[in-house]
Amino acid sequence: MKSTSPEADPACTDANVHRRARIALAAVCEPGEAGLADAIDSRGPTATVAALLDGGRQRPKIPRADGLRRRLEELDLDALIDRGRDIGARVVVPGDSQWPGRMNELRAHRPLALWCWGEADPRLMALRSVAIVGARACTRYGEWIAREWSAQLAQDHVTVISGGAYGIDAAAHRGALAVEGVTICVLAGGVDTPYPRGNEGLFAEIVDRGLLVSEAPPGETVRRRRFLTRNRLIAALASATCVVEAAHRSGSVTTASNAAELNRPVLAVPGPVTSEMSRGTHRLVHEGIAMLAADVTDVRAVLPEFERAHDAAPHDSRGDSRRHATQHESAAQFGEQPISRALQEVLDVVPTPRWSAEGMSLDDIAVRSGVSRAQARTRLAQAEEMGLVQRRGQDRWVYAPADGAHGRA
Structure with missing residues (x-):
């Protein structure tokens, strides 16, 4: 240049x-x-x-x-952009409709751009998501927990986020894929050079049915310290983080600490006191960083949407303050009328015409925003009157604000 x-x-x-x-x-x-x-x-x-x-x-x-x-x-900027385009990858930057606003909470350490490979929308899919992370050298117990919990969460329309490594990460991705769920893999290198090579088949599945994400440009090879810096992206992208197994000092413990610093819910799965792979999770609970996750319902309980839908309650009062911190705040206004948090939660899941020309169905909007079908219909009607959404066909909607109307923060 x-x-x-x-x-x-x-x-x-x-x-x-x-x-x-x-x-x-x-x-x-x-x-x-x-x-x-x-x-x-x-x-x-x-x-x-x-x-x-x-x-x-x-x-x-x-x-x-x-x-x-x-x-x-x-x-050579054009060559770099073409390299990503050649494999079907795209670049998302702040201001784009697909930019996950949660990344901005990293402030001075936020990524400047994200390279994405796959059809999933990173902003929409992160709205209800859980990072399932843990040790590469995991036990069969940890692998089973990661796979089974991820499958159950994915069936409940929760996006499973992890890092694509051997062990817990791979089990989490495979659990979500096994039930046709959505999973996001945040890589430490370029999306066209995913690591480890032994998981290439898994990465191909994620591209087809989820998303590979990296702040490193295409062609960037993995460097050791990028794993730790990558972990902050996993913590920032996810609504909550659950550590299944981890040694006393591990990257997964770092991810949990990153999430706690962002006031996101952190959970840790207990294991045998004799297991080296549970020392890290026990430490997180002991130090008050994580809540105990004895069952997948404990994970559901820290997600605001599930609380409204199922009246679930977390085991730890710290969840209250953390949930308030993760709820999307909006200062947007239409004329004199402010947009309520309840309406904002629905608006946040409605796709733009650029992403989905046919729009999203009323049922999907209700599920993704965590409200009843009747509540979703009422709030969409309100948004339509305010010029924020448009109806496409029978009960399908797109976010398309009229000139002067703004509904997203």
């Missing part, structure tokens, strides 16, 4: 060029690159690219600015 490229023009106002500049920065940075997110917030993506390529006095306060400049100079 050259300093004369449109993506390096600070005066450019073209939204697509700004999008490309953001993709370029995401392709050359390290996960959670110190100072980069702040620079983009204050300058904008094109001005940040320009400042990095200039290398002069206007260079942003980023510790690795020189390294980023060299990588930008070597970057």
Whole structure:
């Protein structure tokens, strides 16, 4: 990339060029690159690219600015985008309809872009989701729990999120796939070079029926430290995190800690006190980071939607504050009329025409938003009056706000 490229023009106002500049920065940075997110917030993506390529006095306060400049100079952005497009992958950035807003809670360590391979919508599928994570060298007990609980949750329209590794991760993905559920695999390397190679068949299934996600660009090989930085994405994307088995010090314990820092519910499955693979889960409970998950109903109980649907209650009072923190807040308004949280919960699951031209059925909207069919119908009628949704055929809906009407945060 050259300093004369449109993506390096600070005066450019073209939204697509700004999008490309953001993709370029995401392709050359390290996960959670110190100072980069702040620079983009204050300058904008094109001005940040320009400042990095200039290398002069206007260079942003980023510790690795020189390294980023060299990588930008070597970057062939069109070739990178084409590499993803050739396999059917796409890039999602903040502002896109598919961008999971939860990622923004990572603040300075949030990803700048996500490469996605698969048909599932990462924003919609994450609205009701659980990260099932744990040890690679798991026991048969842990593998059974991960597979069976994931299958039961997937049957209840909960998206199962994990990292694609051997052991608990793979069992969680396979459990969801076994019942035709949706699963998201968050990778540490590029979506076209998933690791481990031994799970290639599993990754192919996930592409067909779920989603591979990575903040690393296509072609990026796995590096050891990217596993730990990847774990923050799993924690941020999921509504809750459940650790099935983990050693005393493990990546899964890090994922749980990341989730707790984001005020997301964390659960841990107990095991034999003699098992090394349960020391990490017992530690999480002992230190008050996680609630005890003795049954899959304990996982359901920390999901706000299930509480409304089944009147379930978590075993730990900490769930109350965490649930309030995960519920989507909206400050959007239509004229003088504010949008209620109840209406926002329904709006959040309605697809845009770009994603689903035929729209989503009333039944699916009710299930995904965790309300009754009658409540969903009433709230959709209200949203239609406000110019936020449109009816497509018999009881199918799309999110298509009229000019001046805004219903999503």
